[in-house]
Amino acid sequence: MMNYPADEAAVAAVDKATDAAAAEPAITAHALTTVRGDRTVLRGLDFTVPAGQITGLLGPSGCGKSTLMRAVVGTQAKVDGSLQVLGHPAGDPALRSRIGYVTQAPSVYDDLTVRQNLDYFAAVLLPGRALRHDRRTAVDRAIADVDLASHADSLAGRLSGGQRSRVSLAVALLGTPELLVLDEPTVGLDPVLRRDLWKLFHQIAADRGTTLLVSSHVMDEAERCHRLLLMREGEILADDTPEALRRRNDTATVEEAFLRLVDAAAARAAHPRTTHEEPRS
């Protein structure tokens, strides 16, 4: 993983994040609804994702996180409502080179080495002899970003699950996208690698101004995000900063705040006329 002083990176991240918060949102959804099979998986969502920040998409398994991400990158069918991404409707061909998307299943070729995988995708992104040097630089940088230099010549099929996920992340970083959509990138990783990946996410946001939308069902990762979208059963329970969520719900952790919001939503469903909506900031 890249080495850099964590404090400096954190300060830079906050500065950049503050600047970016004033800019146009990277993603704006209005009444976003998606049906998969015979189920309505996303139920009329309204939210924004600020540019240049890390927004965590958190919620239990099956609540619709991957579906929302697929809608954002334009691979989800039957999406209703409005979804603007980097100033275009989601799925617009103009967005293809501007978004990096890493799915839960690593998309790498097992019979190629780490470097060969990246060389292949770099050749698609930066084709032609004239860009040979740029390709080499981009590949070296992406391998270093995900801390796989010592495995650059290993076959992807012989890597651990976490290492293969990092090859997928390196592929997404190749094109220096403006928006990175990462579906549970830290699942199955040990605590040290998880911490290092989060440092990398912060560095990418701070140095490149990249917007990151990162899903997780591990609530302690919520504290590492600039903003959070807390989801449950296809709805957004909260859209706020971790600090504001803790403060407003009078809890020590985001996890406790989430549980309170779940209880409040259940109470609202049981007694729709006697309880109040959770205020959004």
Ligand SMILES: Nc1ncnc2c1ncn2[C@@H]1O[C@H](COP(=O)(O)OP(=O)(O)OP(=O)(O)O)[C@@H](O)[C@H]1O
């Ligand atoms: N191909 C599909 N056809 C029909 N329903 C689907 C399909 N894929 C997912 N679903 C349903 O959509 C709902 C949301 O799934 P989704 O994968 O978006 O959840 P998630 O929050 O990302 O879950 P996880 O954290 O386990 O990945 C689930 O109830 C799931 O059963």
